[in-house]
Amino acid sequence: MGPEGFLTTLPQGAIHASCSTVAPDTNRRLAEAHQQHGSTLVASPVFGKPDVAQAGNLWVGSSGPTEARQRLEPLQAAFGQGTYSFGDDAGAASVAKLCGNFLLGTVIEGMAEALTLAEKAGLDRVAFYEMLTSTLFNNPIYKSYGKLIAERHYQPVGAPPAIIRKDMNLVVQEAYKQGVPMPFANIIRDQLTATVALNEQDVDWASFAERVAQGAGL
């Protein structure tokens, strides 16, 4: 953002659609720099694994000035199946994205604890996963992450543990700033820290489920 930064290469009136998962305040500061330069930031984080992106089926969050948001919509529709607007605040879509990733983490830890207990109590881990995801939790998120956890095989890699550890740290930092105790978020961040400390990089971040299995001696 300095005198040699990328803003100097942007024409006046340009719109920068940032898909990165960053702290809400980071996008707010970036939006301010754009405004001073005469360009506009639209926060445009996406939800979905690489295969979902390839199929053009991402879910897209969007926040920033109304006119810029509207101009972006046809572009967002090219890679997403739906765009959800969170209003003018450039930070708002980042909040939504962080909360979404946090909820994915709760699915992973929850399924890991449930499947580990079930297995140790004598149930077939994979059969129980199939029952759960064809009844109460009949949902693509539970099916896709749950399969990795049920089979304890964490390929293909959607996102590696180190990347999502960064996101979970942003969740915990935003929770601290806003004054929200989030016990689940702390646990998920710690599980990812342990996963990264064990140098597990070539696996999906759902592999933090192994911390639960290993803690139970499986």
Next chain:
Amino acid sequence: MGPEGFLTTLPQGAIHASCSTVAPDTNRRLAEAHQQHGSTLVASPVFGKPDVAQAGNLWVGSSGPTEARQRLEPLQAAFGQGTYSFGDDAGAASVAKLCGNFLLGTVIEGMAEALTLAEKAGLDRVAFYEMLTSTLFNNPIYKSYGKLIAERHYQPVGAPPAIIRKDMNLVVQEAYKQGVPMPFANIIRDQLTATVALNEQDVDWASFAERVAQGAGL
């Protein structure tokens, strides 16, 4: 189960389908008493709120001796949309039921933390709930429990906090017995304990989401 117990009123060859949520070992002991008496226990716990039961759309778990399980299936089909067998061990269906209730608890705490952070960071709580449950978490469980949490209005009562606190205690006890650390389960049990200690009985158990909101000053 003593000399004046209900077993003495059962004819030989009778099948007792127990829908209660109990510890796996409780059903195993009950199955043994039945065997000595000449009758049979089939554990038959159900998933679903009262309105789901009225519509005959429960999901039913089933475990116990094969022949008895098969004889029960037409009866279970009368109140359920599907029956899942977990084999001969009378305790197995109880494990599945406890794990299912635990996973519902993770949905409640997860949504409570996410919606509380989102609201304090400037998002509309209900709009964000609607976005989540029409994209990543498009699922009846997230929609029904999430609505109670988004609106902070915990009626109608599916099950009161004291009942599910008992279930979460059974989860934690089974986890202790099986040697499974379950940090999420501990948190949920404590949230329900606080809810009961505050004497909140005439609300759905999802009202433990208020512990998160109140802790954040909302």
